[in-house]
Amino acid sequence: MACAVRPAAAWLSPVPELPEVETIGRDLSAEVVGREIEAVVVSGARSVRRHQDGSFASRVEGRRALGVERRGKYLLVDLDDGAVVVAHMGMSGQLLMVEAPGTPLAPHTHVSLRLAGAGELRFVDPRTFGELFVSRRRLTTGARAGPGLPPELAHLGPEPLDASLDWKVLAARLRTRKGGLKALLMNQSFVAGIGNLYSDEILFAARLRWDRRGTDLDAGQVRRLHRSMVGVLTQAIALRGSSLADQQYRDLYGRTGRYQGLHRVYGRAGQDCGRCRSPIERVAWGGRGTYFCPRCQI
DNA sequence: ACGCCCGCCTGTAAGC
């Protein structure tokens, strides 16, 4: 029976997507807003990008954090001089709060930010696909004038949990794009923040196949897709994201999420579908594992 | 405009 207990793909490394980044961002807000970032140490140069002059530390040191915002899979920390620290976890990035500033650096710690009277914030990232950089919000003009996104994030599409992206708007966007549903959900300019794990879970909840054309959906199916997108992401946030066996995803305090208990397809190849009992299938699509029920997703 | 590759990177585990 030993092979029957082969865990649900123990090697899988779920990556921070919208629910995980949202969880980190909410806790980060409580930790850094109003505090001064006293000192910055960059020990992994690759993690600090888009700075030709190595000015990351000097642009952040001595600044006070005014607020934290998540946009897609990015976190934005506004500083008191108008600059914005932008963070992306890539595949293996973690932001961790360390209470005692003297605590030895964990392996793959690339950036440390010492907060006035509140320990240290550390960016740990074994695979170094994540990045931190400093930018500025671009001022938008016209009817909705005000501070917009940094130009590096201008490509991001709407937030899936924003009320303005209702099912009718989603339907209109689907009509203008050709690709399959999974490709669309994962396309950050179509909708921001959804990656491999949550696209599979959303499409299972919507009972739609990953390769269905967006243009083929009728109104009822678009409504289902929209409701599933909002439902899955909202519940995943409520359970503080997904951690699998390798526990790659940890929150700001090193704790795991709990949404993995509700995964219906991701990492469950060969196991029974919770809805119709046929085995969940895994296909390799564009270099990534795609999980779905071949019977009840159509 | 889209689908499809690659390169970037390391930890893990399977296979020999």
Add this chain to the structure above:
DNA sequence: TGCTTACAGGCGGGCG
């Protein structure tokens, strides 16, 4: 036991 190989995937870029 130790080596090699495959695999996981976000994102940007390139190619057809």
